[in-house]
Amino acid sequence: MSCAHPLEAEYLYPSDTEVLGIEHRNGDVVVVLALPCPECGHDLRVNSTITTVEETVMGARLEDPQDTYD
Secondary structure, eight states: OOOOOOOOGGGOOGGGOEEEEEEEETTEEEEEEEEEOTTTOOEEEEEEEOOOOOOOOOSSOOOOHHHHHO
């Protein structure tokens, strides 16, 4: 089965989305997501290329990243 429905942000929800991976492709950072099609419910694999990076304030701080790789 395939799904040809256009994706609209209005019907996509963070709680329905899972990050499958973060990859490096052709000099770009690509986030790979899994989410259901809002129209038919088929599972979709979505590749999203990072185009901008902005600093933000996180509600829950992550642990010190240096500890992870020591």
